[in-house]
Amino acid sequence: MRRASWIAAGSAAVLLAAAGGFGVALASDAGDEGSGTPGAESADAGFARDMAVHHQQAVEMSYLVREGTDDPEVRRLAYDIAQTQANQRGMMLGWLDLWQLPKVSAEPPMSWMDMGGMASGKDGALMPGMATNTQMAALDKAEGKQAEVLYLRLMTEHHKGGVHMAEGCVDRCEVDVEKRLAQGMVESQQSEIQLMAEMLRKRGAKAEG
Template identity: 70%
Template sequence: MRRPALAGSVAAAVLAAAAAAGWAVASADGDEGRATPVPAADSADAGFARDMAVHHQQAVEMSYVVRDRTDDEEVRRLAYDIAQTQANQRGMLLGWLDLWELPKVSADPPMSWMGMRHAPAGEDGALMPGMATDAEMARLGRLNGKQAEVFYLQLMTDHHRGGVHMAEGCVRACEVEAGRRLARGMVEGQQSEIRLMADMLRARGAAARP
């Protein structure tokens, strides 16, 4: 049963507004209450917001695909939790870019803000580390039952590994405290889910991909 996407969109919009309010509070910096400068378009803060919003969007899509391909309540519950969490975080990231009046897309290759030059998407469609290729997304949409569960858990483990790498980069390089705080939460939450998915894979006689 597909859950309407409207609920996730509404939640994302609400959190985007909350993010704007949070930024207004967090913008007081230093003993004299000076406003924190708005990040530049090529800053780590802006790059993280743009790239992680794209990264999260695929996780949301992947999670809703598997919810239609299995009746297993454990996998469906995990997929729903990941979809809601990442849709809400994506709304916050895009809300910050709106507040900073910065573009949501950049001519620079993904991951440039981390000092990486990840190649633009080729025929496989993989934009950033951990992201599934177009072929993998298509395969997930064709599988059912246990096969869909295992493949989703493997894809999402890879996805989370890439997301943790990006979030750790923001913790090191971002200057906006609200962004670093969100990134730290992503690292903790996704590492916890990686451990959970390892257990779920073992229960299905499978393992994460190397």
């Protein structure tokens, strides 16, 4: 299985993001801005925890498709998504460390958006847009055009869920630097959704749903 091979590269990227100067600077800003340190069940903490998990799956999906296809367009997009989301994940985990808050909550995912009851975790899909275990296994096995189309469809849904979560942080979070990061996620992922729609069209397919 290819699925295990992405871990070393993906984990290294996350560690570099968490330890890098840019991530440290943003973590320091997150501690200075807003009205004090966020609470463990605040929107700021909830978004950081949940989006870190959401991003981790996007990184995994991106490494899987890079091993499943030689297509330069898809491989380039997957690389950009993996690097961007690994860096953002490092920032969010760094903020939780800075705030001395747990990275895991007893509350269901999405509780900070009053959606805890909707995130059932059925077949491993813990949050909106996340791929199921079955879908991840299919991506792991797919090759060539099949892998490209499956990845683009899964990542489109993943981005839609991510945009919804990021918009929730823009509305609910208190730490200014985190709100700015969330707004940046909304804009970049909406742009990538449009790009992926065009890439699917070129492959004679379209997004599901």
